[in-house]
Amino acid sequence: MFHWLEKHPFFFAVGVFVVIAFAGLIEIVPNFAQASRPVIGTTPYSTLEIAGRQAYIKNSCNACHSQLIRPFKSETDRYGHYSLSGEYAYDRPFLWGSKRTGPDLHRVGNYRTTEWHENHMKDPQAIVPTSIMPGYPWMFTTNADIDTAYAEQLTAAQFFGVPYNKPVPMKDGSTTVVKLGNSIAEAHAMALEEAKAVVANMKDQDVKDAVARGEIPEIVALIAYLNRLK
Amino acid sequence: MNKLYLWGIIIAIAMLGATYVTVGYQKGGLNGDIVNMLAVAGAVALVIITIFVVIKYVRQMQVDQASGELADESWDNIGEYKNELPMGWALMFLGTMVWGMWYFLAGYPVNAYSQIGEYNEDVAAHDAKFEKEYASITGSRLVEMGESVYLVECVACHGLNADGNNEVDAADLNARVSEKTVKYVVNHGSNNKLLGTEMPMPDRNGLFNAETGALITDKEIDEVAAFVAGGLKDTNSAGAKVFAGVCSSCHGPDGKGMEYVAPDIATWSQPLIVNVLNNGKVGTIGKMPAMDRLNSKQKEAVAAYVISLTQGE
Amino acid sequence: MENRPLEYDYTVAKMFMLTTIVLGIVGMTIGVFIAFELAFPGLNTILGSGLAEYTNFSRLRPLHTDSVAFGFTVSGIFATWFYVGQRVLKVSMAESKFLMFVGKLQFWLYVIGVAAAVVTLFMGYTTSKEYAEFEWPIDIAIVIVWVLWGVSIFGLIGIRREKSLYISIWYYIATFLGVAMLYLFNNMEVPTMLATSPAGETNIGDWLHSISMYAGTNDALVQWWYGHNAVAFVFTVPIVAMIYYFLPKESGQAIYSYKLSLLSFWGLMFVYLWAGGHHLLFSTVPDWMQTMGSVFSVVLILPSWGSAINMLLTMKGEWQQVAASPLIKFMILASTFYMFSTLEGPIQAIKSVNAIAHFTDWIVGHVHDGTLGWVGFMIIAALYHMAPRVFKRELYSKSLMAAQFWIQTLGIVLYFTSMWIAGITQGMMWRAHDEFGNLAYSFIDTVDVLHPYYALRGTGGLLYLVGFFMFAYNIYKTMTAGRRVEESELQNASPMGA
Numbered sequence A: 001m002f003h004w005l006e007k008h009p010f011f012f013a014v015g016v017f018v019v020i021a022f023a024g025l026i027e028i029v030p031n032f033a034q035a036s037r038p039v040i041g042t043t044p045y046s047t048l049e050i051a052g053r054q055a056y057i058k059n060s061c062n063a064c065h066s067q068l069i070r071p072f073k074s075e076t077d078r079y080g081h082y083s084l085s086g087e088y089a090y091d092r093p094f095l096w097g098s099k100r101t102g103p104d105l106h107r108v109g110n111y112r113t114t115e116w117h118e119n120h121m122k123d124p125q126a127i128v129p130t131s132i133m134p135g136y137p138w139m140f141t142t143n144a145d146i147d148t149a150y151a152e153q154l155t156a157a158q159f160f161g162v163p164y165n166k167p168v169p170m171k172d173g174s175t176t177v178v179k180l181g182n183s184i185a186e187a188h189a190m191a192l193e194e195a196k197a198v199v200a201n202m203k204d205q206d207v208k209d210a211v212a213r214g215e216i217p218e219i220v221a222l223i224a225y226l227n228r229l230k
Numbered sequence B: 001m002n003k004l005y006l007w008g009i010i011i012a013i014a015m016l017g018a019t020y021v022t023v024g025y026q027k028g029g030l031n032g033d034i035v036n037m038l039a040v041a042g043a044v045a046l047v048i049i050t051i052f053v054v055i056k057y058v059r060q061m062q063v064d065q066a067s068g069e070l071a072d073e074s075w076d077n078i079g080e081y082k083n084e085l086p087m088g089w090a091l092m093f094l095g096t097m098v099w100g101m102w103y104f105l106a107g108y109p110v111n112a113y114s115q116i117g118e119y120n121e122d123v124a125a126h127d128a129k130f131e132k133e134y135a136s137i138t139g140s141r142l143v144e145m146g147e148s149v150y151l152v153e154c155v156a157c158h159g160l161n162a163d164g165n166n167e168v169d170a171a172d173l174n175a176r177v178s179e180k181t182v183k184y185v186v187n188h189g190s191n192n193k194l195l196g197t198e199m200p201m202p203d204r205n206g207l208f209n210a211e212t213g214a215l216i217t218d219k220e221i222d223e224v225a226a227f228v229a230g231g232l233k234d235t236n237s238a239g240a241k242v243f244a245g246v247c248s249s250c251h252g253p254d255g256k257g258m259e260y261v262a263p264d265i266a267t268w269s270q271p272l273i274v275n276v277l278n279n280g281k282v283g284t285i286g287k288m289p290a291m292d293r294l295n296s297k298q299k300e301a302v303a304a305y306v307i308s309l310t311q312g313e
Numbered sequence C: 001m002e003n004r005p006l007e008y009d010y011t012v013a014k015m016f017m018l019t020t021i022v023l024g025i026v027g028m029t030i031g032v033f034i035a036f037e038l039a040f041p042g043l044n045t046i047l048g049s050g051l052a053e054y055t056n057f058s059r060l061r062p063l064h065t066d067s068v069a070f071g072f073t074v075s076g077i078f079a080t081w082f083y084v085g086q087r088v089l090k091v092s093m094a095e096s097k098f099l100m101f102v103g104k105l106q107f108w109l110y111v112i113g114v115a116a117a118v119v120t121l122f123m124g125y126t127t128s129k130e131y132a133e134f135e136w137p138i139d140i141a142i143v144i145v146w147v148l149w150g151v152s153i154f155g156l157i158g159i160r161r162e163k164s165l166y167i168s169i170w171y172y173i174a175t176f177l178g179v180a181m182l183y184l185f186n187n188m189e190v191p192t193m194l195a196t197s198p199a200g201e202t203n204i205g206d207w208l209h210s211i212s213m214y215a216g217t218n219d220a221l222v223q224w225w226y227g228h229n230a231v232a233f234v235f236t237v238p239i240v241a242m243i244y245y246f247l248p249k250e251s252g253q254a255i256y257s258y259k260l261s262l263l264s265f266w267g268l269m270f271v272y273l274w275a276g277g278h279h280l281l282f283s284t285v286p287d288w289m290q291t292m293g294s295v296f297s298v299v300l301i302l303p304s305w306g307s308a309i310n311m312l313l314t315m316k317g318e319w320q321q322v323a324a325s326p327l328i329k330f331m332i333l334a335s336t337f338y339m340f341s342t343l344e345g346p347i348q349a350i351k352s353v354n355a356i357a358h359f360t361d362w363i364v365g366h367v368h369d370g371t372l373g374w375v376g377f378m379i380i381a382a383l384y385h386m387a388p389r390v391f392k393r394e395l396y397s398k399s400l401m402a403a404q405f406w407i408q409t410l411g412i413v414l415y416f417t418s419m420w421i422a423g424i425t426q427g428m429m430w431r432a433h434d435e436f437g438n439l440a441y442s443f444i445d446t447v448d449v450l451h452p453y454y455a456l457r458g459t460g461g462l463l464y465l466v467g468f469f470m471f472a473y474n475i476y477k478t479m480t481a482g483r484r485v486e487e488s489e490l491q492n493a494s495p496m497g498a
């Protein structure tokens, strides 16, 4: 049979394809059938948080940082509760990473603060003297791309049914609504409101001034995102 | 024995030696942890197996001869023998396939294993071991334990010397309070559950000086701040007078606090630190997050450590 | 006609040889640079803080991985295809104007795609998925390049004189199909400009931006089904295609066993695809899928080793060739490293071992004993074999080649030994609890210990890069200064200068 296949390239190719496609069908499709549902307390990302997430991706923080706490005593001691599938329900793309040159960040919002991130992102060695993390000072001067963040939210809502403007259940039994702007202008205004709350705890005068002018430096968005990782 | 095998053995021994040194003298170590042992064993096995298998084939390059029946075809002058499968390889392939099927069908069928179940068991075992062992540790052992917690959890903000990273980012734990903090607290009040309750301290509009009968003044604030930050030592200073007039009613004449009324501001106290770790704190220096992932023993220990920092002098 | 050798047309092969070398240099230079950045973080701002955005580790890392995988390796795959394909099918590209055109078109589109990828990655456009960082327009370019390559493969097969397909062709076909399937499914993304705001605004934001069709755990599952098999169909399958041609050809030996070739091939095809779960051990994907990944990884040792053993046995009785020819040394060591990394991978895929290995430099070590030792050496060997035949000149220097071999081998050994120690040490430190039951080390403690190993790894990488420059120089000199050789000298072993 194989000798025959080797003389009939078309059937050979079909044979190879069937053999390699088989595994995907069995391993991947079942998980899609039970698409990961959000755990209670997981909310869609706000405009500013998405902008921060985009900054995180743009700078490939995931090259050094994971966002996946494995169920080992040593990891839950260090980072907090092990990660649950439903916590990632709104993550497109997922950001688990595959290398921990730096620590896991899945719950960094629980034990680091705005001020800390501000200092650390500008110059990691000032906070952790032997850190090998690069500084990201340009994030303090480049503005976040709120338009694209808004477009991403719209895409998530329109193509994937992410529940913006709808009540989502919280752990304490209450519900929260994450609002999605009706227009670019409104999205900007909402992001700016959020940015003001973040900036209130920051020191950098240029960043504060920028927000006062109505701009949103990338660092503000990034910190909003890091703070939400809990 | 062939020279190649000798080399193989030398490399294998070198590998074992290097492993021994690395595991034994490096930070980390096996710690009786089965996962560590398997990883190291895996690394050693990998090198040794690869070396000896390759040597086996290199020997065949050296002493054997190509043989067998050639197939009719040749491609760009490359021929092909119709040799049988190498027996060892074929058996192992078959073996692993059988093992794989056994694994799924009999060994660990689809839902036989749960990693979360395993985690829960590990944690329970860990807790049981250490809770029993350290339930009653006190004194300098508790401080040592606290230091170990401090070095992992707190250095990132408070710094290796606990001096608060140049006082830009976190409190200097080598002194009870800074002047800046006292001024801030007196001006703005405080509501950080330092007593473990919602009990607030009023801001300056609620702070009467019993001596003068008036609200506390800017000058008095400066004086009292210097006094408190100085550890309430200079009892003849102007600040001491202000303290007696304004603060002692709640914090006590010596500043050691009064239960349910106001915390100790003269020295670090165990309950205050534990309350900070439970609730976090937002002050003039910044925001201290609540450290939820520490257990109560760890909080107690790290508090003992912080207290020990100011007791040395 | 049948007596005279065909005049094969190597135009397209030569073009891809060029990109193999150029992109190899680019990718590995970046690799060495980012390796030293981890040892000496000051390098992140080497061009000043103004340009730090483009010189820092995180921006450059995807440039390294993509330029070595999709630049160096994929170019190598194409270059060897346009050489090997003609010869084992016994048909010249010159016989079909159409295929010639398609080949050249593929090359130029590829170059445009590479340029676009480099520019966008520098600018920070990435979807973050490893080895699938490119945004959707580049995906489209890649798909077109791939389809064109498919046309080449099946076009050439369609007009072949050799009835039955040689083993290398099996592997090239599998590469084509495998990558096509994987790439398409993992890059299902929705450009965000397609959304409309309630106020009716359209085309909002950056047109290049897209988000994945899959979310969270599902996204991870598809990504590592892809990621693992990208390793299979970029770093393994096509490289096996190369060794099955170049080793017997260079040594003049016949393949040891058809049966072994056959079982290894179909075994590899079947088993590989199941093993992707080993990238997701202890994650939130269901336990049974993880187990499946581990078990199939162990089974995968045998079909992988099958090809390597077949190659080593092909050299039975030919030690004098191994000893005399640095070109054959490259290939023998390549199959050794292939065995090494395909035993290492399964060991790391065992759950208890992965508990340590995952997230550490041990994985990076595994990656590079595979890529440097197996992929790199095999592509280098292939180009060395091709050079005299496509340029009709003797290889410029054999001693340079021998020196390169030893320098690069030393580089690889330094690379993976340092990463092993780094990875296992770090993994153990992360897990360690002290006598009080508390974590023994803060994260930064575990970073501090790695410094010497990062420096050593950088040095190993630098040696490998130096060797690669020697390779580039040797090929360049062959092109321009090598002694002209006749067809008759080109039967087996490549003619080489001193």
Ligand code: HEM
Pocket: A098, C130, C227, C231, C235, C236, C275, C278, C279, C297, C298, C300, C301, C304, C338, C341, C342, C343, C344, C345, C346, C348, C349, C350, C354, C357, C358, C359, C363, C366, C367, C369, C370, C371, C374, C375
């Ligand atoms: C039997 C064959 C192999 C198996 C079972 C295997 C298994 C593995 C495992 C378990 C990991 C680590 C996943 C993690 O914990 O992060 C890994 C990573 C990797 N392997 Fe292999 N491996 C094999 C062969 C190879 C070969 C031959 C190469 C390259 C030439 C290779 C390249 C890689 C790469 C690039 C990664 C890193 C993926 C990432 O970015 O995380 N592997 N492999």
Ligand code: HEM
Pocket: A063, A098, A099, A101, C027, C028, C029, C031, C032, C033, C034, C035, C036, C061, C064, C065, C068, C069, C072, C073, C130, C361, C363, C364, C367, C368, C371, C372, C375, C376, C457, C458, C460, C461, C462, C464, C465
């Ligand atoms: C000059 C030699 C090279 C050096 C110094 C080098 C260095 C590096 C460094 C520093 C990293 C990042 C590791 C980390 O994040 O900790 C890396 C990743 C990687 N390199 Fe290389 N590299 C070299 C050559 C190559 C070649 C030739 C290939 C492929 C053909 C390759 C494939 C990869 C891959 C796939 C990764 C990602 C690994 C992962 O995510 O686990 N490298 N390399």
Ligand SMILES: [Ca+2]
Pocket: A098, A099, C130
């Ligand atoms: Ca990786």
Ligand SMILES: [Ca+2]
Pocket: C127, C132, C133, C134, C135, C136, C139, C187, C189
């Ligand atoms: Ca893509």
Ligand SMILES: [Cu+2]
Pocket: C227, C228, C229, C231, C275, C276, C278, C279
């Ligand atoms: Cu894999």
